Amino acid sequence: MTRGPGEVVVTGVGLALPGADTPDALLRRAARPVSGPAAAPFDTAARIGRRGHRYKDRATRLALCAALDALRDARLIPSDGEEVTVPGDTVGVVASSNLGNLDTACLTAAAIAERSAVDLSPMSLPNASSNVIASWVAIRHGLRGPNLMLCNGATSGLDAVHWGAALVAAGRVRRAVVIGVETHNAVVEDLLGRSADELLDGAAALVVEGARWAEDRGARAAATLGPYERRAGLSGCVAALLPGGAAPGVWFTPERYAEGPAGADGSAGAEPGADGPVGVGAEPGADGSAGAVPVPEAVPRYDVTSAVGRASGALGVLQCVAAIGWLARAEAGTDAETGAGPQAARPQDAGPQDAGPQAAGRQNAGRQAVGPQAVGPEAVAGSGTAFDAGPGAAPGQVPVPASRQALITSGDDTADAVAGLLLRPAPDRCHPHPPTCPPYLHGVFPMTAAAPPMSTKALLTDVTTVRLRPRYEGSNICTWIGFKHVNYLVEEAVLVHFADSGAPARRLYEEHGLGLDIVALETRILHAFHMDDVAEAEVTPDTADDDRTLGFLVTLRVERGGSVLKAVAAKVRVSLRADSYLPEPTEAPAEFAPFVVDRLGAEGSAGELARIRVSLPDGGEDAVLASLTEGRNAYAWKWNIPYPYCHFTERLQMSGYLRLMEEAKDRFVLDRGISIKTLLDDRRWIPVVPQSSVRVIDEAVMEEDLYTVYTVEEIFKDLTYTAGMDCFVVRDGALTLTATGRITHGYAVIENRSDWRLVPFDQRVLDALAGKQSAT
Numbered sequence: 036m037t038r039g040p041g042e043v044v045v046t047g048v049g050l051a052l053p054g055a056d057t058p059d060a061l062l063r064r065a066a067r068p069v070s071g072p073a074a075a076p077f078d079t080a081a082r083i084g085r086r087g088h089r090y091k092d093r094a095t096r097l098a099l100c101a102a103l104d105a106l107r108d109a110r111l112i113p114s115d116g117e118e119v120t121v122p123g124d125t126v127g128v129v130a131s132s133n134l135g136n137l138d139t140a141c142l143t144a145a146a147i148a149e150r151s152a153v154d155l156s157p158m159s160l161p162n163a164s165s166n167v168i169a170s171w172v173a174i175r176h177g178l179r180g181p182n183l184m185l186c187n188g189a190t191s192g193l194d195a196v197h198w199g200a201a202l203v204a205a206g207r208v209r210r211a212v213v214i215g216v217e218t219h220n221a222v223v224e225d226l227l228g229r230s231a232d233e234l235l236d237g238a239a240a241l242v243v244e245g246a247r248w249a250e251d252r253g254a255r256a257a258a259t260l261g262p263y264e265r266r267a268g269l270s271g272c273v274a275a276l277l278p279g280g281a282a283p284g285v286w287f288t289p290e291r292y293a294e295g296p297a298g299a300d301g302s303a304g305a306e307p308g309a310d311g312p313v314g315v316g317a318e319p320g321a322d323g324s325a326g327a328v329p330v331p332e333a334v335p336r337y338d339v340t341s342a343v344g345r346a347s348g349a350l351g352v353l354q355c356v357a358a359i360g361w362l363a364r365a366e367a368g369t370d371a372e373t374g375a376g377p378q379a380a381r382p383q384d385a386g387p388q389d390a391g392p393q394a395a396g397r398q399n400a401g402r403q404a405v406g407p408q409a410v411g412p413e414a415v416a417g418s419g420t421a422f423d424a425g426p427g428a429a430p431g432q433v434p435v436p437a438s439r440q441a442l443i444t445s446g447d448d449t450a451d452a453v454a455g456l457l458l459r460p461a462p463d464r465c466h467p468h469p470p471t472c473p474p475y476l477h478g479v480f481p482m483t484a485a486a487p488p489m490s491t492k493a494l495l496t497d498v499t500t501v502r503l504r505p506r507y508e509g510s511n512i513c514t515w516i517g518f519k520h521v522n523y524l525v526e527e528a529v530l531v532h533f534a535d536s537g538a539p540a541r542r543l544y545e546e547h548g549l550g551l552d553i554v555a556l557e558t559r560i561l562h563a564f565h566m567d568d569v570a571e572a573e574v575t576p577d578t579a580d581d582d583r584t585l586g587f588l589v590t591l592r593v594e595r596g597g598s599v600l601k602a603v604a605a606k607v608r609v610s611l612r613a614d615s616y617l618p619e620p621t622e623a624p625a626e627f628a629p630f631v632v633d634r635l636g637a638e639g640s641a642g643e644l645a646r647i648r649v650s651l652p653d654g655g656e657d658a659v660l661a662s663l664t665e666g667r668n669a670y671a672w673k674w675n676i677p678y679p680y681c682h683f684t685e686r687l688q689m690s691g692y693l694r695l696m697e698e699a700k701d702r703f704v705l706d707r708g709i710s711i712k713t714l715l716d717d718r719r720w721i722p723v724v725p726q727s728s729v730r731v732i733d734e735a736v737m738e739e740d741l742y743t744v745y746t747v748e749e750i751f752k753d754l755t756y757t758a759g760m761d762c763f764v765v766r767d768g769a770l771t772l773t774a775t776g777r778i779t780h781g782y783a784v785i786e787n788r789s790d791w792r793l794v795p796f797d798q799r800v801l802d803a804l805a806g807k808q809s810a811t
Contacts, residue, residue: 192351
């Protein structure tokens with residue numbers, strides 16, 4: 036069970052690069068750039084096939100390759116498929132490219148200027164939109180979450196990673212595919228004044244995901260996204276990420292940082308050479324003189340563009356992939372300077388003999404605790420500093436020492452734009468619960484332990500996910516689960532949300548005398564549940580500022596044939612009923628006050644409450660039942676409320692009304708000659724329920740007489756019928772409505788032990804539902 040996304044982690048990595056197909060391979064190339072002939076261009080057709088090539092430009096094809104690789108690495112797409120195995124609306128896309136479709140846009144504009152728009156191909160014209168890359172990734176894989184395209188200059192790649200993490204942390208999606216892609220062609224080369232071998236032709240992709248949601252589906256994280264900063268200068272950006280001068284374990288520098296910005300005399304900074312450490316170009320100070328290097332010289336540093344070419348909008352994503360490779364090397368126990376290559380602070384110590392075993396690849400990245408890194412004494416300075424735990428981090432999270440974090444920076448001081456990000460080991464390996472962690476967890480705590488303060492903040496803002504199983508009792512016909520037990524799953528999910536938010540039903544009652552009462556439940560069943568199904572329930576708060584009940588949207592999903600389907604959508608309202616049976620308890624926190632009532636239904640308007648009382652006829656029980664069904668296609672009966680239907684010592688609860696609704700249907704069809712057993716025996720027909728709702732209007736208490744009326748209100752063609760249920764008690768000489776509900780029924784024929792199909796009503800059923808004498 037989970038509450039909110041937790042930290043944002045990387046669960047998948049994808050590359051579409053010549054000569055590097057894993058994070059470790061990219062890191063090694065950055066450490067020792069390959070000399071000699073360039074590697075052959077990446078073959079996109081080998082990964083996405085001919086279908087992926089039709090009417091798409093080079094940048095889009097590269098992005099599709101990297102995204103497919105990342106989604107498969109995250110186990111969101113099977114190795115032999117393309118559609119995600121999670122709901123498409125839980126996955127967003129954020130792409131970054133400054134130059135990806137530049138050639139298409141320029142050639143299109145030139146064609147219009149030279150001739151006319153009539154000469155343009157309608158199949159290639161969409162490529163003139165910069166958003167075509169993100170759009171095609173979403174279309175190809177059925178990703179229906181937010182779709183963003185960034186063309187944001189040198190910081191664009193890191194900005195894209197940040198925006199993907201922000202979407203997850205805000206609960207807009209559970210996971211996002213972040214892609215950085217650039218390519219070269221004549222138009223790009225002419226614009227930049229650089230040759231093709233100086234420019235990137237490739238793509239990188241990450242799947243960023245809420246840690247709790249990743250854990251819930253059994254995915255393993257390769258890294259955790261730490262804080263992100265965007266500042267005008269490199270030194271200010273680094274200082275904001277690593278306060279107190281703390282040194283990271285590694286630094287992925289801005290593009291060609293080794294060339295150094297100009298000093299006061301206009302000369303360039305240090306070039307790589309044989310005369311000492313490189314990659315420590317000084318940042319100009321405010322007066323134009325060379326400033327201090329923002330990261331201690333002992334920290335290994337990598338310029339990814341030295342391996343793949345100038346990367347523009349793809350750089351930040353590529354840097355994150357290489358940083359994951361560094362984390363994998365660290366966990367494998369390899370010296371942090373191993374392979375640091377020409378940008379190492381001590382290149383004489385980084386010979387090939389020190390390379391050690393290669394990391395196991397991205398599937399094993401970030402799998403174990405990361406040991407201390409041997410990066411010199413400066414790297415340890417400030418390593419105990421507690422840093423921001425990143426998006427969605429739980430309070431009290433154990434800080435990660437700076438020496439176990441990768442610093443990533445992109446951007447250019449001269450353009451007043453520098454972005455920075457810290458990448459950290461995966462949370463389950465470097466964020467153990469501290470010894471002082473309270474025993475309260477997911478709403479369960481020993482009664483002898485102090486529970487955390489109760490608050491509505493999480494209750495009203497956080498999203499909870501939990502896996503649930505329908506109860507065995509709910510399987511009455513073959514292995515299908517009835518509507519009542521589907522509603523029980525919805526109710527259980529809401530109770531878990533309260534518990535995970537620090538306000539479990541038991542604590543509310545025992546400490547504050549507040550009974551948690553579901554007072555409205557509206558449910559649509561889109562796919563049937565079977566015995567032994569595991570439902571993934573998601574509870575999203577839905578309470579407006581002026582509401583007097585707590586509202587929630589509940590979605591149940593279930594796996595079918597390798598795909599995850601949305602099976603149930605429900606709306607739930609909750610009241611906190613102040614207990615009057617026992618002495619007054621401890622006062623509840625003030626923020627709960629708007630949702631506390633002295634009597635269920637008290638939140639309704641005075642006019643509404645006045646309309647639900649009807650005169651009690653003379654003549655006893657038969658006269659009351661006759662008055663309730665007079666002029667209606669209805670069935671009614673009287674029932675004395677037993678204690679198993681009640682809770683909090685006295686009143687009928689929501690599950691009791693659901694049981695009554697089920698019984699009302701059974702009594703009605705029995706009375707009309709088409710009982711459940713009759714239709715099962717005659718034609719193997721079973722009732723199915725696509726929709727139901729119940730609303731509590733007033734309280735009904737234990738051992739009161741309850742009059743229940745079931746009325747068929749509408750028959751839709753010959754497929755479904757809708758019935759209403761109204762429940763009354765006799766109080767103060769009048770019938771008082773305590774609950775009302777609606778339920779829609781159809782019929783299905785059993786085909787075998789696992790399948791059924793809907794069938795239209797025949798004349799016998801139509802006549803029975805309408806209250807007519809059937810001729811058949």
